[in-house]
Amino acid sequence: MPFGLIKFGLSKKYSEPRMFRKVEQPRDAYDVVIIGGGGHGLAAAYYLANECGITNVAVIEKGYLGGGGTGRNTAIVRSNYLTEDGARFYQKSVELFQDLSRTLDFNMFYSQRGHFTMAHSPASLRTQRWRAEVNKHLGIDSEVVGRDFIKKMVPEIDLDCGGHQPPIHGALFHPPGAIARHDAVAWAYARGADRKGVDIFQQTAVTDIEIEGGVNMSGNVGGRVVGVHTDKGFIKAGKVLSAVAGWTPQIQRMVGLRTPLTIHPLQAMVTEPLKPWLNTIVVSASLHTYVSQSSRGELVTGGSLDPYELTSTRSTLEFAEGLSGHLMDLFPFLGDIKVMRQWAGLCDMTPDFSPIMGVTPIKGFYIDAGWGTWGFKATPVSGYAMAHTIANDADHELIKAFNLSRFGKFRLVGEKGAASVGH
Amino acid sequence: MKLLKCPVNGVRAIQEFSFGGAVREMPEGSGCSDEQWADYVFNRAGEPGVQREWWYHMASGTWFIAERETVSDQVIRTYLWNGDDAS
Ligand SMILES: Cc1cc2nc3c(=O)[nH]c(=O)nc-3n(C[C@H](O)[C@H](O)[C@H](O)COP(=O)(O)OP(=O)(O)OC[C@H]3O[C@@H](n4cnc5c(N)ncnc54)[C@H](O)[C@@H]3O)c2cc1C
Numbered sequence: 001m002p003f004g005l006i007k008f009g010l011s012k013k014y015s016e017p018r019m020f021r022k023v024e025q026p027r028d029a030y031d032v033v034i035i036g037g038g039g040h041g042l043a044a045a046y047y048l049a050n051e052c053g054i055t056n057v058a059v060i061e062k063g064y065l066g067g068g069g070t071g072r073n074t075a076i077v078r079s080n081y082l083t084e085d086g087a088r089f090y091q092k093s094v095e096l097f098q099d100l101s102r103t104l105d106f107n108m109f110y111s112q113r114g115h116f117t118m119a120h121s122p123a124s125l126r127t128q129r130w131r132a133e134v135n136k137h138l139g140i141d142s143e144v145v146g147r148d149f150i151k152k153m154v155p156e157i158d159l160d161c162g163g164h165q166p167p168i169h170g171a172l173f174h175p176p177g178a179i180a181r182h183d184a185v186a187w188a189y190a191r192g193a194d195r196k197g198v199d200i201f202q203q204t205a206v207t208d209i210e211i212e213g214g215v216n217m218s219g220n221v222g223g224r225v226v227g228v229h230t231d232k233g234f235i236k237a238g239k240v241l242s243a244v245a246g247w248t249p250q251i252q253r254m255v256g257l258r259t260p261l262t263i264h265p266l267q268a269m270v271t272e273p274l275k276p277w278l279n280t281i282v283v284s285a286s287l288h289t290y291v292s293q294s295s296r297g298e299l300v301t302g303g304s305l306d307p308y309e310l311t312s313t314r315s316t317l318e319f320a321e322g323l324s325g326h327l328m329d330l331f332p333f334l335g336d337i338k339v340m341r342q343w344a345g346l347c348d349m350t351p352d353f354s355p356i357m358g359v360t361p362i363k364g365f366y367i368d369a370g371w372g373t374w375g376f377k378a379t380p381v382s383g384y385a386m387a388h389t390i391a392n393d394a395d396h397e398l399i400k401a402f403n404l405s406r407f408g409k410f411r412l413v414g415e416k417g418a419a420s421v422g423h
Numbered sequence: 424m425k426l427l428k429c430p431v432n433g434v435r436a437i438q439e440f441s442f443g444g445a446v447r448e449m450p451e452g453s454g455c456s457d458e459q460w461a462d463y464v465f466n467r468a469g470e471p472g473v474q475r476e477w478w479y480h481m482a483s484g485t486w487f488i489a490e491r492e493t494v495s496d497q498v499i500r501t502y503l504w505n506g507d508d509a510s
Contacts, residue, residue, distance in 0.1 A: 249469035260465040262444075263493075308442035311471035311494050318438075351465060407465040408458055 019187050020194030029236035030058045033228050035206045037061025038070040040368050041243035042189035043383020049196035052391035057198045060230055062205035066186030069245050072345035074268050074300050075182045077377040078115050080135050080142045080174040082418040085401035087138050093381035094176055106188035108180045109295055113281050115177020117422050120166040120286035127417045128172035145173045153280055161329040177281050179292050185379055204232050209254040221256045225364035239390055241366045246346025248369040255362055260407055261348045265306045266373050267319045269342040273297030283422040287326040301327060304421045313344045347372045352412035353419040357402040358395040366390055373423040428501050429480040430487050430508050443477030446488055
């Protein structure tokens with residue numbers, strides 16, 4: 001192995017097969033331009049090419065594929081949401097995820113673990129009961145469980161939190177809850193799109209969007225998209241999808257749209273690898289803590305959003321300290337374990353903790369945003385739904401409730417109870 | 424940002440404060456349309472740059488305004504709603 005590595009390092013040729021072509025210069029025109037090479041943009045490209053027969057597509061990524069939230073998240077996949085619209089949507093994503101390694105012929109390390117949301121108060125247990133009932137009504141495997149069951153499944157947990165925190169009363173248990181390898185999701189969708197002829201450009205930024213007609217006489221945003229300016233020149237396109245999550249405010253300014261998005265960092269960290277001991281995913285909303293064990297043995301752990309707006313991926317000692325303290329309330333024996341890495345990603349937060357998806361008042365401009373802290377699990381379904389939305393120029397059935405226009409109608413899709421700490 | 428200057432109580436640790444969101448102009452309730460009201464209630468600027476925003480010093484119950492750069496996280500200045508810097 002070391003010898004092979006030295007040989008590889010010295011050789012001029014890259015001996016591994018490339019995942020996708022490297023296209024130098026974009027064509028003058030594409031049918032669809034997708035801004036953002038995160039999981040969502042790449043999945044949309046994949047389903048456009050593989051299900052909608054639209055292959056003349058370019059994905060424009062200003063950094064590297066999956067370098068945004070896609071490569072920074074803690075990879076929890078679940079569908080135990082609070083509203084019918086939300087639960088149905090995420091359930092479709094879980095179903096797509098369960099088959100994704102096969103569909104894309106790429107190992108996603110998809111690992112079904114079972115997902116606990118611990119309740120440290122009767123009020124919290126009531127919310128979990130509400131979620132369980134909505135879930136069951138929609139055929140989603142989800143149940144409220146008591147302390148004995150939790151102890152049986154997670155014997156290492158201290159249900160009384162050493163007396164430092166309110167004790168755990170019970171939990172919402174969601175057996176299909178899973179984790180996956182996030183990078184693989186981006187790469188596999190990219191490869192699948194590339195094989196159908198989609199051009200992927202990394203290190204290429206969209207700098208402006210060209211609109212014809214623009215703002216009309218009464219000051220309303222409208223018109224139609226004619227193309228995008230990039231640092232590799234102008235690309236003509238009648239359809240443009242913005243799938244840039246934490247960068248959406250900069251893109252929406254280019255077309256004059258207003259949205260409720262604000263940007264906050266979300267931080268996470270991993271410990272040194274341990275022998276496997278934690279089979280499930282454990283979330284405690286009251287303690288602002290969640291943890292799972294990766295297939296490498298590291299504990300992947302995080303909490304809730306940074307408390308104020310910031311467009312920066314800096315991480316803080318306060319976060320690491322606070323999170324470690326709460327992790328030890330649940331698992332006191334972790335006191336000696338070292339933290340290896342800490343990082344942050346940008347989250348585009350909506351007031352109702354649901355995404356913003358679909359057509360916009362600008363013809364040919366589609367938006368996929370508002371992914372906050374919950375968007376990784378939605379990668380397959382959002383790519384799928386956005387591809388169909390773009391192909392038909394009308395919102396797909398699954399995402400009708402998430403259109404940007406819901407705010408003007410005061411028709412929010414409240415998911416805060418299911419999405420603020422458990423991501 | 425680890426420290427923030429409350430215009431009344433001086434420089435304190437950030438943990439003593441709570442963030443209140445961007446300072447925004449409320450439209451006149453009786454004269455504005457539903458769209459204008461919804462725009463005020465929900466929509467935000469969101470873009471990185473210098474933002475005027477509300478902060479609350481929890482220990483003393485003081486609301487004040489900070490001008491802060493939302494990429495570098497540097498606070499340019501803080502003052503009370505009427506522009507006073509009492510400290
Ligand atoms: C610490 C952390 C933990 C999380 N945990 C979970 C979790 O457990 N489960 C879950 O479901 N979700 C989780 N999330 C949320 C999830 O990571 C995101 O919602 C999701 O990755 C968004 O994917 P995306 O493809 O929409 O955006 P991104 O992956 O952010 O991709 C957007 C891309 O657009 C590019 N871009 C931006 N501007 C331009 C431009 N002008 N031109 C060209 N390209 C541009 C960026 O470089 C970026 O690569 C977590 C997030 C964080 C930060």
